[in-house]
Amino acid sequence: MAEYSIAIIPGDGIGREVTPSAFAIARKAAEAAGVSLRSTSYDWGTDYYRQHGRMMPADALETLRPCQAILLGAVGHPEVPDNLTLNGLLLPIRRVFDQFANLRPAVLFRGVESPLKKFGPGDIDMIVVRENTEGEYAQVGGFVHHEHPNEVAVQTSVFTRHGTERVIRYAFELARRRGKKRRLASITKSNAQGFSMVLWDLIFEQVAAEYPDIETESLLVDAAAMNFVRRPHTFDVVVASNLFGDILSDLSAIIAGSIGLAASANIDPTRRFPSMFEPVHGSAPDIAGKGIANPLAAIFSAAMMLDHLGLGEAARRIEGAVQQVLAQGRARTPDLGGSSSTGEVVQAVSDLL
Secondary structure (H helix, E strand, O other): OEEEEEEEEEEOOOHHHHHHHHHHHHHHHHHHOOEEEEEEEOOOOHHHHHHHOOOOOOOHHHHHOOOOEEEEEEOOEOOEOHHHHHHHHHHHHHHHOOOOEEEEEEEOOOOOOOOOOOOOOOOOEEEEEEEOOOEEEEEEEEEEOOOOOOOEEEEEEEOOHHHHHHHHHHHHHHHHHHOOOOEEEEEEOOOOOOOHHHHHHHHHHHHHOOOOOOEEEEEEHHHHHHHHHHOHHHOOEEEEOHHHHHHHHHHHHHHOOOHHHOEEEEEOOOOOOOEEEEEOOOOOOOOOOOOOOOOHHHHHHHHHHHHHOOOHHHHHHHHHHHHHHHHHOOOOOHHHOOOOOHHHHHHHHHHHO
């Protein structure tokens, strides 16, 4: 039996509740396909930070390097500044392992109600491709006269031709593979950001010339936010910078029913390094420990992991089971208007496998 090594980082808050269950679902589906998933769990996160003054050990990245994939729960806690948690764990993994494409699908499933009244099941089916290693999250800058009345903060975005072109090209290839609307929307703010976003627009236009079969549009981010609400059914693949992709993918999750359904993948398409899979919802400290967190985003993320590992049939089985649970409506957590516990929803998915 083939075997894959999976690193599990449950992290903080509800990540500790949903991640082990999501992996159990993935392992069950993989075993049915004749593949074994061998897991190692790491207790990195804010509890580790309180004990050691850092989010993960100094050799954490070398520890993760040999594995085939990483399944992450969430990082963040109200008592620890978000810039410490993010830059102490999540961003180093993305950068060092060159996970330059962040994929965030948003689908309105049968049995799920969108806050947009006129859209029904299947009307919303898009995926946001977010540049994941540079841009506005490059962390270039610093403080001058820190903690003094005349304090200055400088934050510099970094856009390279290499980084921009490769994520745009990846998005074009994805639009071609999806074979749905065969459309790609590029999101910038080039009217106000006259260097970085102008470069992005230029590269998008150049790469688009190589994909005449893909219909394209370029939108300013404020217009894109408006059109995600006004005409979400027209979007297929959306490519955006680190910041804009982060914001718009949360919006796409909500119009598709709940951020509790929003999965994501941090992909190194070259497969030189492990890719990482995580739900979008974060650690949700307000509901942590209550047993009501929606596990479906983590389960969808685990399915994306299987698909990346070449276990497409096993991934489709998980997705089909989740969609059936949503359509039946008997097991659903409070974010979807139900009263089921996390465990009850996980069991419903497992039963259908």
